[in-house]
Amino acid sequence: MATRTQQRNPQKARQNGSGARRKKHDDDTGLMPVLAKAVREVENAVQRRRVTASTRATFQAVGLLVREERARVKTATDLTEPQRADQLKRLDGVATILAKTATREPALLMLLTDDAEISSSTLALKRELMAAAGLELAVEPPAATTELRVDRSVVPRSVVARQLANPFMPPEFSPEPPPRTGPSRLATWELIGPLLSSFERAAAGAPACMELPEPLPLNHRGPDLMRHQAQLVSSAAEGHRTFLLADEPGLGKTAQSLLAAHAAQAYPLLVVVPNVVKANWAREVGLWTPQRAVTVVHGNGDDIDAFADIVVVNYEILDRHAGWLGDLGFRGMVLDEAHFIKNTSSQRSRHVLRIADRIRSRTARPLMMALTGTPLINDVEDFRAIWQFLGWIDEKKPLPELMHRLDETGLTPLDPGFFPAARQAVIDMGIVRRRKIDVAADIPARRIADMPVELDGEAGRSIRAAEAELARRLVARYDRAAAARVEAGHPVADVLDLDLVRKVAAWEREEANESTGENVFSMVRRIGQAKAGLAADYTAQLARSVGKVVFFAKHLDVMDAAQKAFEERGIGYSTIRGDQTAAARAKAIDAFQNDPGTQIIVCSLTAAGVGINLQVASNVVLAELSWTDAEQMQAIDRVHRIGQEEPVTAWRIIASQTIDTRIVELIDSKAGLAARALDGEDTEVDVTDVQLEALVGILSDSLRSRRR
Structure with missing residues (x-):
């Protein structure tokens, strides 16, 4: 002192x-x-x-x-x-x-x-x-x-307002199961090691999924659920409260967790996610539980709504918000890509485990869900932190519920039958693992999943500023053209002259084809460059979860950025580019098809979009958008072809709040993407139509907002 x-x-x-x-x-x-x-x-x-x-x-x-x-x-x-x-x-x-x-x-x-x-x-x-x-x-x-x-x-202003509005924040005293009584037979045994080992000892192909009920009628406002999704939600509706949801990517883990929270009334709900999928979670909330308000924490959280039902925060900023998140009164917590906390000594893991403990201390039976596509036979030690998060174990021993299940086996680690029985006891705590091939009847053979991402930092600000400048240029051009028409004695609509809007957009597009300055084409390329790191991050996560992944991009600098990211993570990859010899291309394809250490192949949309077979993978990442949907579908068909035994999922990385979203909407509306993904229809889209309509949309929105 x-x-x-x-x-x-x-x-x-x-x-x-x-x-x-x-x-x-x-x-x-x-x-x-x-x-x-x-x-x-x-x-x-x-x-x-x-x-x-x-x-x-x-x-x-x-x-x-x-x-x-x-x-x-x-x-x-x-x-x-x-x-x-x-x-x-x-x-x-x-x-x-x-x-x-x-x-x-x-x-x-x-x-x-x-x-x-x-x-x-x-x-x-x-x-x-x-x-x-x-x-x-x-x-x-x-x-x-x-x-x-x-x-x-930090403590955002909105959080202080909520705390002042409800200063006492009483704990949730919902009914609990009666406590287990009597000493445990296994109290003196070291059990964490044997429990982890029980998964390593499992026979190949041994199921790793708890028994799930038949789907119940579910009262929700979102799209219909597939059978395997409805089973998990029904389990939550029947009272199960801890899940390690390890379905393969593409099987709708996000929807299952949101509707499990709805069934369990686990609100407010905290969702901790990687930065790359933060925007997608907000979008999925609007899709599956539109009656629930969602807020996304960015930076210091200055603009969050602490009264929202669902709070989404990314791992990277958890150190700023762990204090108030632990005290806000959450009744449920979802941890996406839960293997991010595998290192229990890291600050990230400590924050997650501390918040989870605080939630359990305030709520008798909170909904706790860990989502990860990592196969259970790999990195078994990673489960230690996940099991702690779920409240199945602490740092040294199983907690009462799991200990009771182990006691009920009547076995000890010295008994030959202990390991399969112990593995099943852990699975029954809430492990759910389904592969795409297991539920193939539920899902289409080929589908496209959009993954919105937020462009943060200087690159994001620069792109938004460039789009604003393009909008100002279009408006100024429209005003000059409208003034010239009026002066020539031709009337112009008071609010929006759509004929003139289309002409101005057409002039802009024609000049953009000849211009070397900032225009709609250079903007789309800059967006691709800004998305490169985020797309690479998501591809790396997929590779860890499901194995082989095909990464497509239009521009070489985006491919370069992705390859650098894979090198930094120690992920093996090969590449297909337009300047390769036939021998180099064949070598790259062979490595991806046959070498277990080559997890990703980085492909040019134009150079690898036709003429090659990559069906060893069932997941495709489209890091950049093409002006035609046909080009993207040809790329997806490198994987979705004869010899493919699993449903194929293509993940489109889309930059939120940019022209990217408008391009996607235009391509989908003109070409009927959803119908093609399900029915195999193929319709060509005029490239110039998409470019023109994108400019028409920007100008129309700007003119309408000016007149409000």
């Missing part, structure tokens, strides 16, 4: 009245000037709306020092009453500034509560302020026992 330098002659100080302490105030030295300066810096930052982690640490450090100094001053024996009153008045002044500042930034109030977490950065800053004031500092703990990391925790 830090202690103040003691006065050598306190009696003399009292006799002098103004003493050494008063002299320090007069000379603008000591603790008070340091606190005053620090609190003014916080006040200025809040006024400028530039609140950073450093600002929050300063606010908390000043608050702690004010609290400690007030307690010291009240009991100090070396102060006269006038001195005591003077110092308390000065401390009140600092406290008043803290309070006024917190009214402008309510999240700061959470840093002064009795149970507020004091970060290492706050403690370090507190010591700096004390040193600047000339106070003695206690010996700092050894580095080996101190976790030094930057505190980035």
Whole structure:
């Protein structure tokens, strides 16, 4: 504990009245000037709306020092009453500034509560302020026992508003099963290792799916469910509350988890996902449970709706939000790509497990779902963290429900039959694993799944700015053309002259074909470049889950970016490009078809879209959109062809809130993509029509929004 330098002659100080302490105030030295300066810096930052982690640490450090100094001053024996009153008045002044500042930034109030977490950065800053004031500092703990990391925790304004609206947030006391009684036979056994080993020892092809009920009639507003999906939702409706959903990609794990939450009434629901699929989760909520409000946490969460039914947050920013997420009162939690927490010592895993424990402490039987397509026979050790998240085990042993199931086997790890029985006991806790080939009757032989992604950072801002500039250019051109028509005596529609809109769009398209500057074509290419890393991330996840994946792109720089990402992850790949020799192409195809270590083949849409067979894979990633659907369907047909034994899924990576979404809508509406995916129809789409209609849409939207 830090202690103040003691006065050598306190009696003399009292006799002098103004003493050494008063002299320090007069000379603008000591603790008070340091606190005053620090609190003014916080006040200025809040006024400028530039609140950073450093600002929050300063606010908390000043608050702690004010609290400690007030307690010291009240009991100090070396102060006269006038001195005591003077110092308390000065401390009140600092406290008043803290309070006024917190009214402008309510999240700061959470840093002064009795149970507020004091970060290492706050403690370090507190010591700096004390040193600047000339106070003695206690010996700092050894580095080996101190976790030094930057505190980035935040509490969004909307969360504070929800907490104020419901300050007590009572726990959910729904009925629980009666507690298991009596000591466990296996209490002294080490069981985690044998449980994990039981999956490694399983015979090839041994089923790894709990018994699921027959589908029940489900009351939901979304599309119809396939049978295998309805079975899991029915299990949740019947009361099962923990699931390790390990279906292969393409079998609708997102829909199953959202409707399981609906069946269990597990709201508010927390969904933790990789960044690349964050936008897709929000879209799926609108599709499957449109009656439920969803909010997506970006950055510091400044624009979230804390009153929403479903909160979606990505792993990468969980360190900022773990504190308030654990206390918001969630009654369910879904962990997408749950193998992301396999390293239990990582900060990411600690945050996830801490939030899960907080949810269980507040809700008797929360819905907990871990989604991962990773086959159960690989990386069995990864299940340790997932089982902890689900509440099946802790760091050392099975928890009561699983222990009871193991006791019921009547076996110990010394008995030959223990391992299959233990494996089944874990599966019955809630493991659900179906492959596409197992449910082939449920799903079409070829289908397209759209994967919206958010373009963050400078690239995303630049693309949105370029689209805004294109819209302004089109509007200005329309205005000039409309003015010329009016001047020539030709009437123009008051709101929107569609004939003129199409002519302006046609002029823009013709000039774009000859222009080297920013235009609709260069914009689409830039979007492809910005999506490259996200598409590669998703492809890597697929490769881990299902094995071989085909990655298609239009441009070489997008292919280069993807290949670099695969190299960094240690994923084997081959590539097909237009400048390859026939021998190099044959070698690349052979490696993908026959080498288990070559998990991905990176293909050019134009060079590899025809004439090759890649049916060893059943998943295709389309990183860039073509102007014609026929080109994309030809690429998908490299996998969906004679010899393919599994249903094929093509994942289109689409940049949200960009022209990408408009292009997809146009291609689908003109070519009937859904019908072709199911019925095999094939209709050519005019490239110029799609380009023209995309520009017509941008201009029409801009003109309508201007007149609102």
